Structure formats: C-alpha cells, structure tokens
Amino acid sequence: MENKGNVIGQDGVAGLKKHTMRPIQIAFLLFCLVAAGAFGIEDMIPTSGPGLTIGMLVVFAIIWAYPICQIVSELSALMPSEGGIYVWVKESLGEFWGFCMGWWGTISIYLSSATYVVLIVGYAADFIPELKDPFISFVVKFAIVAFFVIINLMGLKEVGTVSTVLSILILAAFTTVTVVGFANWEYNPVQPFMPEGQSIIDSLGGSICLVIWMYCGYECVSNMAGELENPEVIPKGFKIAMPLIALSYILPTVAGLVSIGSWEKWGTEGIGYGDVLTQCLGYGWGVAFLVIAIASQAAIFNSYIAAGSRGFFVMADDRLCPKFLVKVSKTRGVPILAILLLGAITVLMMNFNFSTLVTILTPLALMVYVVLGIALLKIRKLYPVEERTVWYNKGGKIKIFVMALLPMMIAVLGLLVNGTEYFLLGFISIGSAVVFYIIFKVSCGGLYKINPQEYPINYKTRLAKGDIQRIGVYVLAFGIYAIVGSLFLSWYEGDWGPEYYLETYGSGLQSDFWLMIKTARIGGIIGAAAGTALLLIGKKKDPV
Incomplete structure (x- = not known):
C-alpha cells in the first residue's frame, strides 16, 4: 500500500512517494536483481567440469553471497536511505569515497541494463529470424526499453508487481526442469569432477568470475530503501531470497546433468536447461522455456532500471551530480528524469555487443564489494551494536571481520583471474x-x-x-x-x-x-x- 501522507511536489529524496512492501515482494525483487533463473551457468559446466561446477555453486553461495547478504541486511537496517551503498560509504568514509562507490555501482547498473536488452533480443532471435536484421533488432530493443521505462515511471509498487509476476513464472519454469530432470535420472551429476587433464587452478579460474557474477546484485535493492515505509522488511526479504536463489541455481543444474548428461556440450550456444524439457517432454516445452529465458532478462532489466535510476538521483541531491536529475514526478513520486536518463543511456549502449559491455562493467561491479566490506567495519566503530535498536549480525569481532573480508578477497581475486x-x-x-x-x-x-x-x-x-x-x-x-x-x-x-x-x-x-x-x-x-x-x-x- 502507498503512504497517503507523503509530501507531493518536492524534488529530491524528500519528494519520493513511499510504499509498504512485504518480505516476499522484497525477495522477488532481489531474485530479479541477482538471478531471474540459472541462465549463464551452462558455460561453467564444460569449462570446470560438472562436479566442480556444482561444488562452486554451493561454496560461493556460502563464502560470497551469504556475507554480502548479511552486510547489506545490516546496513539497510541501520541506514535505510535512498541510494544505499553510496550513503553508507559517504557516512563511513566521507564524500570522496562515497562518490566513488555511487559512481561504480550506478555505472555498472547502467551498463548491465544494456546487456540484458541485448540478451532479450538475442534469445528471441533464435525463433524469430527477422530479429537478426539490424534495423528490426534496434526497433524491438527500443520498444523493450520504452516499455520498462514506462513501468518504472509508474512507481516502485508497479515495478515490484512486475518483478513478482515474472519471478513466479521463472521459478515455475525452473521447478519444472528440476522435477522432470530428476524424474529422468540416468547419469552421475558429478562425474567427472573436472575435465580430464585440466588442473584445479585452470578449472577454477575458468569459471570463478562467472560464479561470482551469478551471485552479484544483492546490494542494488538498498538503492530504493528510502522509498519503503517499512524498511525493516529488507533483512526479512534477504532471508527468503538468498536460499531461494542458491537453490534455483543448484537444483536445475543437477537435474539437467542427471537427465541429459553430455556435460562437455553444455553452454549458452549448446545444451541448456530448455533441452531437459525438449528431450523429455517434447519440442513445444523447449520453445516455452525459451520464452521464459526472455522473461528472465526482462525481469532483470525492469528491476535494474529501478535500482540504477536512484544512484545519480541521490548523488544529485547531494550536489555531486547535475541538479536536473533531482526532478521528481509530482503525481507518481518517482525520479522521472533519472529514469529517463537511464533509458536513454541504455538505448545508446545496447548497440555495443555483450562482451564489450561486460569488459567495462565487471571491474566496476567488483570494486563495489571491495569497499562494501571496509564500510561495514568502519560503521561498526561509528555505530556500536550495543546502542542499536534495529537488526544486526550477531557474533564477535572475528566473525564480522571475516564476513567483511571474504567478499573483498574474492572480488580482488575476480579482478585478477578475469x-x-x-x-x-x-x-x-x-x-x-x-x-x-x-x-x-x-x-x-x-x-x-x-x-x-x-x-x-x-x-x-x-x-x-x-x-x-x-x-x-x-x-x-x-x-x-x-x-x-x-x-x-x-x-x-x-x-x-x-x-x-x-x-x-x-x-x-x-x-x-x-x-x-x-x-x-x-x-x-x-x-x-x-x-x-x-x-x-x-x-x-x-x-x-
């Protein structure tokens, strides 16, 4: 429900309309920001081997995703401010580092948004050959951007509704893959553990950046925390989303390997999750799953517009970006010009190929996690937990230090082996x-x-x-x-x-x-x- 008591007509953060959301809505928004399906894991399997791929999905959920979720949950509970990571670093490390954090996070979302539009049309072109025509492809991409920009201009509530609907469809599709795959068990999912003749270092290095990427995006939800009437739902949403996302990766992957095998032929251009349905149930089911693949990228794009548009908006409110970006819709209470700017940049960037965009954005995204851990440790000193009345991570100093250090170390490693x-x-x-x-x-x-x-x-x-x-x-x-x-x-x-x-x-x-x-x-x-x-x-x- 919307808060009817909000002040309408102001620009900047003060003019945003607030909404009440349930934990499950936050969980589905997180699902769209981080995962929206297991697409992408297919490339890990032939590179690292089926056994190591499954192991990495489990281990990185624990040593990478879990600490990030706990850090973001704690800082969101303490400082439920619009702009999230920018505000936390600004408050703990100062204006300069706050700007750097906000810049890295926002630019990485801007570029990520363009990649998902490229992927939507790329998937659709598999069964609509006309989309391979450059002009038709551009028109369709532009229409996709316009559609989801309009949804975001309607408000955060509408974004959440779309995220919920798409999340349910995606989860239903991957649940079907899981059930059908396990029902047709024929192969050992962890044999071989690694490709024959390949060292553990080569096997890990080939996929470590991809598995890191699969568990990225949890911090983005904090960008919209200032629009929540009840921000205490964010930690609750994380408790649902984190295991849900990990299971949505692990179970369909195991199910695919046990049912159709051929691990060395998996990949985004080879065997994938849809083939489980095609081989076990028929061609029509595979086509339906391809539609879900398109919906997956649309879900991420929709939620990324919401998260990305708030970054420069909040920084502009602090006079660290051009002032025109603080404009708020008088009727909808959303950062109208910031949303339109993200849409315009997406239209420009979607003409680049996928690999070019990823080359630019990956270092930016990983730097966010390096500084995030430092911010947690500094905020712990500035705001002792003994004086807090909101949720925080229980445990001693060593546990919190390890929680902050793990994402930092993995992000630095990711930058090196990428x-x-x-x-x-x-x-x-x-x-x-x-x-x-x-x-x-x-x-x-x-x-x-x-x-x-x-x-x-x-x-x-x-x-x-x-x-x-x-x-x-x-x-x-x-x-x-x-x-x-x-x-x-x-x-x-x-x-x-x-x-x-x-x-x-x-x-x-x-x-x-x-x-x-x-x-x-x-x-x-x-x-x-x-x-x-x-x-x-x-x-x-x-x-x-």
Whole structure:
C-alpha cells in the first residue's frame, strides 16, 4: 500500500512517494536483481567440469553471497536511505569515497541494463529470424526499453508487481526442469569432477568470475530503501531470497546433468536447461522455456532500471551530480528524469555487443564489494551494536571481520583471474570515478553547498579539505595493485596467455600479452610514485 501522507511536489529524496512492501515482494525483487533463473551457468559446466561446477555453486553461495547478504541486511537496517551503498560509504568514509562507490555501482547498473536488452533480443532471435536484421533488432530493443521505462515511471509498487509476476513464472519454469530432470535420472551429476587433464587452478579460474557474477546484485535493492515505509522488511526479504536463489541455481543444474548428461556440450550456444524439457517432454516445452529465458532478462532489466535510476538521483541531491536529475514526478513520486536518463543511456549502449559491455562493467561491479566490506567495519566503530535498536549480525569481532573480508578477497581475486585485458581496462573504468568526482565537485559544489561547516572545502582546489590526500591514497593503492597484479598474471597466464590473446584479438594492445603486462607494470610504478607525491603534498598543503 502507498503512504497517503507523503509530501507531493518536492524534488529530491524528500519528494519520493513511499510504499509498504512485504518480505516476499522484497525477495522477488532481489531474485530479479541477482538471478531471474540459472541462465549463464551452462558455460561453467564444460569449462570446470560438472562436479566442480556444482561444488562452486554451493561454496560461493556460502563464502560470497551469504556475507554480502548479511552486510547489506545490516546496513539497510541501520541506514535505510535512498541510494544505499553510496550513503553508507559517504557516512563511513566521507564524500570522496562515497562518490566513488555511487559512481561504480550506478555505472555498472547502467551498463548491465544494456546487456540484458541485448540478451532479450538475442534469445528471441533464435525463433524469430527477422530479429537478426539490424534495423528490426534496434526497433524491438527500443520498444523493450520504452516499455520498462514506462513501468518504472509508474512507481516502485508497479515495478515490484512486475518483478513478482515474472519471478513466479521463472521459478515455475525452473521447478519444472528440476522435477522432470530428476524424474529422468540416468547419469552421475558429478562425474567427472573436472575435465580430464585440466588442473584445479585452470578449472577454477575458468569459471570463478562467472560464479561470482551469478551471485552479484544483492546490494542494488538498498538503492530504493528510502522509498519503503517499512524498511525493516529488507533483512526479512534477504532471508527468503538468498536460499531461494542458491537453490534455483543448484537444483536445475543437477537435474539437467542427471537427465541429459553430455556435460562437455553444455553452454549458452549448446545444451541448456530448455533441452531437459525438449528431450523429455517434447519440442513445444523447449520453445516455452525459451520464452521464459526472455522473461528472465526482462525481469532483470525492469528491476535494474529501478535500482540504477536512484544512484545519480541521490548523488544529485547531494550536489555531486547535475541538479536536473533531482526532478521528481509530482503525481507518481518517482525520479522521472533519472529514469529517463537511464533509458536513454541504455538505448545508446545496447548497440555495443555483450562482451564489450561486460569488459567495462565487471571491474566496476567488483570494486563495489571491495569497499562494501571496509564500510561495514568502519560503521561498526561509528555505530556500536550495543546502542542499536534495529537488526544486526550477531557474533564477535572475528566473525564480522571475516564476513567483511571474504567478499573483498574474492572480488580482488575476480579482478585478477578475469583476464589480463579485463585487468588492464579495469583501471580506466575504475579510475573514471576520480575524474568525474573532480568535475562534479567543482561544477556542482558537493556537500559543501548543503553544509559548509561539516564539509569544508579547500578554496585553492575547490575540492573538499583533504581530497588531495584521499586521491593520493586512491592512486597509490591502484599503483601497487597494478604492480602486484602484473606479477600474478605473468605467473597465472604466462604459459598460455601470449598465444591465447593473439588468437582472440588478432591485433592491438589486447592481442599482445606481454605488452599488456608491461603496460600494467609501468603504469603501476607511475601510479605508486604519483600517489606518494600527492600524499606528501596533501599532508603539507591540504590537511584533513
């Protein structure tokens, strides 16, 4: 139900319309943000082997998804603010790091939204050949974007309704796959555990980024927490969503392997979950499942518009993005221009292919989890649990430290094993946060415009006091990371990397493995030196 007592007509966060939602609605929204089906896991099976794939789905649900769910639940309960991760980091680490977190999270959602539109049309083209025509494909993609933008302009309640309906359809489809698969059990689902002749490192490395990706997105729901009349439902929703998502991955995968086997032929372009129904029940069931695959991508896209549009909206309310983005619909109480901007960017980005978009967004998404753990530890010091009246994670300091550290370590590992080209290009996408922070801080004023006493600026740089040091820490950290990463990748990919990248890319920087390593190493040395210099200058000229 909507809260009829909200103030209508204001712009910014204060003008948003609030809604009451049930835990199951939050769970379905999370399901759409994170999973919306097991699509994508097919590629893990031939790469890592059926046994290891199932093992990774179980283990990463525990060491990756569970800590993230617990962190987001605790911080959402303590600070149920619109903007979620941006607000948490701003409150714990300051304006600069808050902007970086908001930038990484929002840009990754913007790019992710475009990938799902590309996938929707890609799946549909399998049985509608006309969609392979570039013009027809663009028109259909544009219509999809327009449709879901309109739903989001109607309000969060409508977004939740669509997410619920699509979630039920997707879960019903994968439940059918599970039941039919187990009813036709013929093969051992964990044999072989790994591909013959492949080491455990190669088997893990080939799929670790994909399994991380499959369990990403839990934090996105926090972007809309300020629109909930009863934000205490968020931790309750997580208790439903986390096991639901893990089971929706594990059970259909096992069912598919035991019923049709052929593990080495699985993949997004090969055998998939729909083949369980096609082989066991008939062709029509497979076509119906393909429709569910399209609905899956639509569900994610719909929920990502809602989550992504709130990022820059809240930052604009803090004068860290252009002011026009704070515009709120007087009738619907939604950030109208922020939603339209996300739709427009999606239309532009959907013309890129899937791999290009993923190359750019993956480092941004993983950086969110590195900083999220740091924010939890800092907030624990700022807001002792003994003084709280809301839900928090029970346990001692060691448990909380491990909970924060696990996602950080796995995210860093994911950045390294994702590939040298991803590692190198990641510095550009991640570094964009500093560039745009300086641009927007100088042009829009930042938090100084709202509270100059609490957020003073350095009148020479027009940045916040101490920002030279903060930027120095940022540059130094990534300089060291580039050096260490180049050494790791030389060991990890040195035997096969040169041949692989030359064959994959043909020409240019990405085709030359050792040139990429050299670039990372030299760039790291320069970054470490520049970061150190900024720190020294900042301590003298720009003290915190």
